[in-house]
Amino acid sequence: WPRRGRMYGFHQSFKISVEVSMQEIDYFAAETLDDVYNLLAETGGRVIAGGTDVIVQMQRSAFPATALIDVSRIADLRFIREDTGGIHIGALTTYADVLASCLLHEAAPALIQAAATVGAPQTRSRGTIGGNIGNASPAGDMLPPLLALNAEITLTCAAGTRILPLDDFLLGPRQTCLAPGEIIHSVSFETPPKPFGAVFLKLGNRSGMAIAVVNAAAVLLLDAQGRIATARVALGAVAPRAVRCLHVEAVLAGQQRSDGLFADAARAVQGDIAPISDIRGTASYRRQAAERLVRRALRQAFEQARTES
Ligand SMILES: Cc1cc2nc3c(=O)[nH]c(=O)nc-3n(C[C@H](O)[C@H](O)[C@H](O)COP(=O)(O)OP(=O)(O)OC[C@H]3O[C@@H](n4cnc5c(N)ncnc54)[C@H](O)[C@@H]3O)c2cc1C
CATH class of the missing domain: 3.30.390.50 (CO dehydrogenase flavoprotein, C-terminal domain)
Structure with missing residues (x-):
């Protein structure tokens, strides 16, 4: 996919129309966070990152959306870093990134073990931690280790940032408290003190x-x-x-x-x-x-x- 489409300028992004399982949908590839916020406001669309949940759900007609805002090119959302506030993982960090992180091997081995069980190498190189959180499956593999690490989630939108416990973000099966116009920016937790x-x-x-x-x-x-x-x-x-x-x-x-x-x-x-x-x-x-x-x-x-x- 996409199977058909016409491309034209839109902000710094491009738009095409695609058809997935008979569902016609506008697709926008955002280049910057501002693009994402503008596109979410103007189209009322939904975010797609690696697409490993979204595309499967669209094929089952279980992802109602008239527009997809692709955030996968936004490098600002792909990082793993540590500072005095703890460890921060950008929403676009893939399972493969997690598995390659020396920092996470040292400070969060449960996340490594979880990432290693997800799908096959193809899924691990496309699927993202933000997507696992955003999908809010009761069985999502990154969620128990992040909850046990007492993780907080950072949500951003055009108006600013809010940080809340992951425990408060997850509401039910595929339900979160993500507000219209917001995206998952990153997830953070304190570096656990040894031992x-x-x-x-x-x-x-x-x-x-x-x-x-x-x-x-x-x-x-x-x-x-x-x-x-x-x-x-x-x-x-x-x-x-x-x-x-x-x-x-x-x-x-x-x-x-x-x-x-x-x-x-x-x-x-x-x-x-x-x-x-x-x-x-x-x-x-x-x-x-x-x-x-x-x-x-x-x-x-x-x-x-x-x-x-
Ligand atoms: C073959 C296969 C095997 C799999 N195996 C496993 C497994 O073993 N364990 C497991 O837990 N999962 C598994 N999955 C599910 C999937 O790979 C993960 O949930 C993945 O982390 C989703 O990430 P993504 O980037 O592909 O999300 P997408 O499909 O792009 O998005 C998923 C949801 O999150 C939202 N979203 C994504 N990014 C953001 C963001 N930055 N801000 C706001 N909302 C966002 C989307 O709108 C959508 O609702 C599997 C999937 C496949 C296809």
């Missing part, structure tokens, strides 16, 4: 190219005595949106590791989730799998942190 462990685990119906039946992330920060100073756990595919597991976290906070601790904490996940049955698994299977995954993620995160300390 910490950060783990992502995914259960799918096969080992590759699988949408998660359940996915889980755990971040544990230890204090000088080896106690769990902070525990953040998040799950996907077990509720209408990826969720923080506050019941699990409450069991862990301030505790020394003991034989029963991670089992007790994992049992508490039942209070955090509301899974449904679908083609990938039943609700009761997901409940059992969630408990297992949480226990395993906690053990692995704790071992990672202990090795570091």
Whole structure:
């Protein structure tokens, strides 16, 4: 795609008309952020980045839009950097970029593990972190690790910038609080202080190219005595949106590791989730799998942190 079209000047961008699954749609390739804001205001269109969700949804007539604003050429949205405020990842950062980042290997191994499970190399080189967030799938693989890292999301529009917790941004299946005219600019989180462990685990119906039946992330920060100073756990595919597991976290906070601790904490996940049955698994299977995954993620995160300390 595009399969047919006429090109003409529009701001600094170009426009063509394309047809995807009998749906005719105007396509604008934006060159700058100002282009994007102007085009969103003038067309009421929707953003496309890597297109790995949008095109599939358009083919199923599940992406209502009269215009697509392509942001994929905007270099200002593709970065991974660290400053005193933490680590910042631009919305256009691809999974391949994440996997190639030494900074993220060091500071956010759960993001690396999650990115490595997404699709195949083709999807990982086109799909973006902003697209995974914007798509707000309950099973999106980057969402649990970002929630467990307590990530904040930066939204920008012609009028300015707002920053809010990712937890507040996700409202439900494919629903976010993105306002008209806004785009996802970046996602940020504090660099975890050492010693910490950060783990992502995914259960799918096969080992590759699988949408998660359940996915889980755990971040544990230890204090000088080896106690769990902070525990953040998040799950996907077990509720209408990826969720923080506050019941699990409450069991862990301030505790020394003991034989029963991670089992007790994992049992508490039942209070955090509301899974449904679908083609990938039943609700009761997901409940059992969630408990297992949480226990395993906690053990692995704790071992990672202990090795570091
Ligand atoms: C074969 C295949 C395998 C896949 N496997 C997985 C998998 O294992 N795990 C997984 O989680 N996902 C998977 N996906 C889904 C997809 O690759 C990811 O969700 C990807 O991150 C989406 O990014 P994108 O840039 O392609 O988004 P797009 O498709 O371009 O956009 C997705 C949504 O986000 C919005 N959006 C994108 N960027 C912005 C922005 N900057 N500001 C505002 N809104 C924005 C769009 O409007 C749209 O609603 C797979 C997809 C395919 C086709």
